[in-house]
Amino acid sequence: MEDHVRVSDINNYLKCPRKVYYTYQGHEPIRTVTPSYVAALIIKEMAQDYADVVTSEDMGSSLQSLLDISAQQITIIYRNELSDIDPEIISQATSEVRSHLDEVMNGIQASMAALGVDRLLDIFTSLDVESILYSEKLSISGSPDRLLMLDGCLTPSVIRTGKAPLSGVWKNDRLRLTALSILLEDKHDSAVMKGVVEYARYGIVREVPIRRADRRKVLTLAGRVRKIRDGRLPDRPDDAPCDYCGHVEHCQVTQTLASRFF
Ligand code: SF4
Incomplete structure (x- = not known):
């Protein structure tokens, strides 16, 4: 698996190609562990058990106890990221x-009304199978947050903790699902028709078809990631999200050196 491209590299490429470059150069991103960062991790853990909330007679208490459990367990689950964290x-x-x-509760209730309880439980219930995916043929690897069986088809699902779009799913989420679908198809030799995004902070679930144009795009992006991995420093995009980037220090050094010569 040494020279494979990870699905997360493709997502990083879409945010900023230079992030991929620094990752392959072995630079660990500098990440400040803020309460909001930890809150996102806690929500992601809670979302693993949203099925319990759907079947509970008291959804508010069920969510509260999920929060208590996730907050207690978060430093065990994210041992490396949260080592030495201040309990405050x-x-x-x-x-x-x-x-x-x-x-979250209002969102889950709205999803129950829109999709029906059985469908929502299917979406909140992961199959008990190995979900790490690797295609030797494509040299791409990745892992969905859940693997589902929907309408008789294997379906990848990702759990997001950021904002949900007003409708549909963000492009980056759609391409992540497409890449995971391609890997699932390669592993199980069956067509994947759709994927699911859970916007866990809002209790929203969205199903999205896997499109041919996105399959093409994923393969193109994997090729660009490979070129970066081979050592090509990409240009800094005009809209790069530098304010929130853990690579900003390396990136500024690189620019300063370059600006001496040009
Ligand atoms: S600092 Fe900006 S340009 Fe550099 S990797 Fe991060 S987002 Fe990209």
Whole structure:
């Protein structure tokens, strides 16, 4: 698996191709562990058990106990990222998530009304199978957050903790699902028709068809990632999200050196 491209590299490429470059150069991104970052991790853990909320007679209490359990377990699950974390940050993160619980509950209730309880339970219930995917033929690897069986087809699902678009799913999420679908098809030799995005902070689930144009795009992006991995420093995009990037220090050094010569 040494020279494979990860699905997360393709997602990083879409945010900024230079992120991929620095990752392959072995630069660990500098990440400040803020309460909001930890809150996102807690929400992602809670979402693993949203099926319990759907079947509960008291959804508010069920969400509250999911929050308590996830907050307790978060440093065990994210051992490396959260080593030496100040307990005050966990406490602030827990309060932040608590302030969203009503929104999550309203979203789950709306999803139950829109999709039906059985469908929503199918979406919130992962298959008990190995979900790490690797295609030797394509030299791409990745892992969905859940692997589902919907309408008799294997279906990848990703859990996102950021904002949900007003309708549909973000392009980056769609391409992530497309890449995972291609890997699933290669592993199981069966067509994947759709994927699911869970916007866990809002209790929203969205199904999205896997399109031919996106399949093409994923293969193109994987090729560009390979070129970067081979050592080509990409241009900095005009809209690069530098304010939130853990590579900003390397990137500025590179620019300063370059600007001496040009
Ligand atoms: S600092 Fe900006 S240009 Fe550099 S890798 Fe990060 S997002 Fe991209």
